[in-house]
Amino acid sequence: MDMQVWRARLMTGQWFSHLPAPLQNSLLDAGKLRRLPAGQRLFQRGDPPCGLYAVLEGAIRIGTVSEQGKEALLSLVEAPHWFGEICLFDGQPRTHDAFAMGPCTLLHIPQAALLALLDEHPVYWRQLALLMSQKLRLTFINLEQLSLMPAPARLAHRLLLIAEGYGELDPPRRVLQLPQEQLASMLSLSRQTTNQILKDLQGQGILNLKYGEIVILDVGRLRGLASI
Structure with missing residues (x-):
């Protein structure tokens, strides 16, 4: 081919x-x-x-x-x-x-x-x-975040990275095919903690959660949370 x-x-x-x-x-x-x-x-x-x-x-x-x-x-x-x-x-x-x-x-x-x-x-x-x-470069950033950033900020930053294809996609995607348990594993967080953070963000209108999907509704606010 x-x-x-x-x-x-x-x-x-x-x-x-x-x-x-x-x-x-x-x-x-x-x-x-x-x-x-x-x-x-x-x-x-x-x-x-x-x-x-x-x-x-x-x-x-x-x-x-x-x-x-x-x-x-x-x-x-x-x-x-x-x-x-x-x-x-x-x-x-x-x-x-x-x-x-x-x-x-x-x-x-x-x-x-x-x-x-x-x-x-x-x-x-x-x-x-x-x-x-x-x-x-991304590996060093993730190691720094693991030590210094609170879990919600780390989660927000990782969602943005995935949406941007780790620097490959422009413009970024809004719909991520990403089960919550896999996101939790990437962040070294428990499934329960990850689910609670995602539900909080959904309640704030930043995300929308579907089965096996995370939809980013407000990129600006998610980026603001990632910079905390």
Whole structure:
């Protein structure tokens, strides 16, 4: 299948849309389409590097499960987000598990093809470094918030990040396909605490809660709460 048909979808993302056109074309030409049914594992912690991925449809859960069976959910990766670049730099095994939340379509750039492209055009390493540095910046912000910000502010900030596709989407979405238990796991909060904060925000007219969905009604007030 000609991967160029997915160009419009990927161009809605900040990272891909700002790449040099030759690099965009090279990634699409080297890409392979992967379709995962709901719940299928893409890779798990400890797996060898397998390349770079972009979500075209659906969402991928990134996290890990302890020996006791407790899950730590780090993020939900949705279209048109790219992920998997860390192993490209260090060649080390995967650090987390990745599962399809529902039916999911991915663009996969195999590790060998991507390394060959970067060997031929070393200047493109900077573009991959920008992709990784954006996520590193968000990680430091989240660690700071975990230590310093009250739970309602952390929740508001995470909802805004998800709505903005972690910096990939402009304008942001208003409807988030996000079950409350998964949001709680991402914030290291109990399901009860998360539910109470969400209900309080719904009572204030900032959010509307539906089954498996969170609808942002007032972005300005949510952003104000996130800055507390």
